[in-house]
Amino acid sequence: MPELPEVETTRAGLAPHLLGRSVTGVTLRRPDLRWPIPAEVAETLPGQRILDVRRRAKYLLVDTAPGSALLHLGMSGMLRVLPPETPPGPHDHVDLRLDSGRVLRFTDPRRFGCLLWQPAGDTHPLLRELGPEPLSDAFDGRHLFLRSRGRSAPVKAFLMDQAVVVGVGNIYAAESLFHAGISPLRAAGSVSPARYGRLAEAVKAILARAIARGGTTLRDFLSPDGAPGYFEQELWVYGRGGEPCRTCGARLREATIGQRASVWCGRCQR
DNA sequence: AGTTGTACCTGTCTGC
DNA sequence: TGCAGACAGGTACAAC
Known part of the structure; x- marks a missing residue:
């Protein structure tokens, strides 16, 4: 969860x-x-x-x-x-x-x-062995670029590696890659510094916005006071496999990447 | 050292 | 309605 x-x-x-x-x-x-x-x-x-x-x-x-x-x-x-x-x-x-x-x-x-x-x-x-906090200044595109050199694993698995950056799980990895326009299948070592800059900014913006919404409630997440989170209403790709991309209308693709269900837009994300 | 596959456990949903 | 099977927000660990 x-x-x-x-x-x-x-x-x-x-x-x-x-x-x-x-x-x-x-x-x-x-x-x-x-x-x-x-x-x-x-x-x-x-x-x-x-x-x-x-x-x-x-x-x-x-x-x-x-x-x-x-x-x-x-x-x-x-x-x-x-x-x-x-x-x-x-x-x-x-x-x-x-x-x-x-x-x-x-x-x-x-x-x-x-x-x-x-x-x-x-x-x-x-x-x-944990990586930097994503909302701290220690996390930026330069950090992602330097850590990714020589790595052939898909960028989505790289982003979810808690030794690279902490806190990004399956939902927010999918959302961040969509907003940065990066295919989750791309090898982490082949993403440019400029695109990693966009990815780091997307991670920060999405996590901050999700915190402001009280998190994402898919099935059973509740805050300690019993309130659900409202970020689910702002998901662009996670859980929407086969549905139209909210940006371009293309049918969203889905596949297993790094043993995790993944959804992305083959047209918006390269 | 990086990558892949396995394992942990229960509830819920889907399809027959 | 019942039931088997798939699937779920995470991550340590072994094996290659």
Whole structure:
């Protein structure tokens, strides 16, 4: 489900409920997520005040003095702040109880997500090899051009490589390539500096706009307060295979690229 | 080092 | 209506 805009929407929705609150208890109903939830989460968090709620790539970090809870939503994860008496459903794996009386609940039907622990002052191994944040100045066309030299993989797979740039998943890769006029099949190493400049600008504009819309709700994404995202109404190619291009009217092509469903316009994108 | 294929898991939708 | 099969927003890891 969640790419960067959905994770950022989640972060922004959680922060007002979590900042300055203390964790009063942890309930683990199903610790076998993608990786087992480490013992530090239940042992260390209770009694700690939440100092910050941050996002790095598609990870959320809930900071306390001794360390941070590191969360990834995988494909189907969701975080909500709920009244304490809310009965748990079958996929409600973890609750963090707060001194506000509310509960931060982690739900993930497919269990591709994770809840890990990062000691204060440490960087978790999962965060060490990540590329720059797409909305930062460190990410631009020059960065994409330099990183892509010698790479034969399709530019769409390159753009979704979290070591190249973080936060771009299947939806926003398709949309960004469309707006930059680049075929997702083109070898990453054969794209010019000028076109990578356009691609970087498209990534920034689309992610920023999706964040402003509260993310994309295709099936089940909801912000922590239960609101859907509205960016779906602004998708130009994702999920529209076989339909007419909104720019030129050509039938949108679809194929599997890098094991991911892909849609693009063969006329607008070269 | 880059690329490809596999694996993890459940819910939903499609077509027979 | 039932059921098998395809498919889904992610990413670590092994093998080449």
